[in-house]
Amino acid sequence: MTGTAGALPVALLLPGQGSQHRRMAAGLYGHEPVFTEAMDEFFDAAGPEGDPLRDDWLAERPVTDIDHVTRSQPLLFAVDHALGRLVLGRGVRPAALLGHSIGELAAATLAGVFAPRDAAGLVLDRIRRLSAAPPGGMLAVAASTAEVAPYLRGDVVVGAVNAPRQTVLAGPDGPLDEVDRALREAGFVCRRVPSLSAFHSPVLEPACRGAAPLFAAACKHPPAVPVHSAYTAAPLTESDIDDPAFWARQPVAPVLFWPALEGLLATGDHLLVEVGPGQGLSQLVRRHPAVRRGGSAVVSLLPARPGPPEADRAAVAAATEQITAAGRQAAPASADHGRPSRQAAAG
Template sequence: MTGGGLPVALLLPGQGSQHVRMAAGLHPEVPVFAAAMDEVFTAMGEEGERLRSDWLAERPVVPIDHVTRSQPLLFAVDYALGRLVLSWGVRPAALLGHSIGEMAAAVLAGVFELRDAAVLVLDRVRRLAAAPPGGMLAVAATPTELEPYLSADVVVGAINAPRQTVLAGPDGPLEKTGRLLREDGFTCRRVPSLSGFHSPMLAPACRGAAERFAVVPVRAPRTAVYSAYTTAPLTRADIADASFWAGHPVAPVRFWPALETLMAGGDHLLVEAGPGQGLSRLVRRHPAVRRGTSRVVPLLPARPGPPEKDRETLAAAARLLGAGASAR
């Protein structure tokens, strides 16, 4: 099924999109979503029960921006929303994940079994939790403009749009870089993260992760997965490369170049299946969206709000996708 005649591409957000009780307004009122969340928590065992408790809590025991909460809960919400869209009869032509969203995309496409991916996500976050404190800084600038400010510690962690680049690194050097950028007139803001994702500072924590990926079965995707790391559809070689998957926390995310590759194949209905509308704001800058030949549909509200707001936004998206009453 397509949305209004356009092929559907699911966009699955990553670090920085998380917030307290993200998508919790859909649980348990939207049974397919609730069942998929429960499936993830069950696959994560005892840690899954702690994750469920913090996800539904107004005041989580572990802060939502901590890697042991943000990453597995983003993975769970992205996956569950993807499953919900599939239950409506929508058959995406492509999936594009940002950061941990690529793991959710890989599961939805059948590359990994959920139970295997859940264990790998938990292994990843346990490793990253032991890394030194770090962070991420979004800057309204191109990577070229930021070159004079980069160092061995502070690097480009993500290219999200033509003039939205995210820097990453240890707290001290990142703070210093941020001060210099602001003094020089750049607009900057910290991304909600307590880790320096997509920077070399996480390389020591990722040692040994490839061995965990190497023993997990993988399959060819049922749906094309456009990688924000390679900026192209995943190949058989990518899928079979354990070091590719294990290196995601260190490698830069090149979301915009990956989006350009996706859109070069034609117009799409771009459906953001995750918390917030961060990716929707980015893709609205794409020329195909600006001229109206491609469209953007977020499944959840732009900002945290009451539970009913989650359901209202989802219902509106379902109508646009032609799902109607099957949204529940």
């Protein structure tokens, strides 16, 4: 944990594309009942696709690459949501949620906007559409959006604003390779994001057409916990929630993670708990002035890198102790098995 938290309100951070890795959080499966139940609910809701998803998630050598959209997106959603349920089941009452990319849909589900089974159907429909999209990729650049702007070409766009000098570009493979070379030659530090698709770019626009009716048909509810959207950099509004196009276009729209984080921390200091694979969001938020001055603090639920199964369990135990030390584990695990409720979310 970074800084001294005191009795800070908790904000859960749910990561997205690029944070996935083989067997992410699998060390908790069969050991953490709430997490296991949530994962099994997702695989059951996935129907015939559920068993292959579970098998590839648990495999050391999955049949389908974990970076492929048919694995990264559904498994990130499921793991984020299940980890959020685990934290709720520990009695933690978050004051806010903030998701990155597919993490926003997981955050909305955790907040009760979508029922988990409905959300699973929405995710599976999304990946069926996106799997037909042209190949592409994503590139993280240690630069501001203004610095990278002169180098953009050939449908390569800013896909995510992760920090003032941490920008992610997205686009077709060929043009993205050209931009990558040009930026490196200019002295910028670049790193390919683990993704076989150009998320948050116009490349995915045709694949997302036709997705809105399913979102329109889904039953939606006001969030039990404020969800700070990384697409509007503001809390989800009733009009956002009710707008099918808002959800359907998320794979195309840029992720404004840093502006959304700024909006969240403008409401006051928080204990920022990353509930997802890796510690990518934790590394980003540690750069924020509110964290650097010690007002806000950071806890990561899982290890920074893939490791043996017991590493996942040890990380969760350590994170639970840190949250407890911050004065935010307010109650024992409740009978709702980590499901969100208006009462549990009000703290």
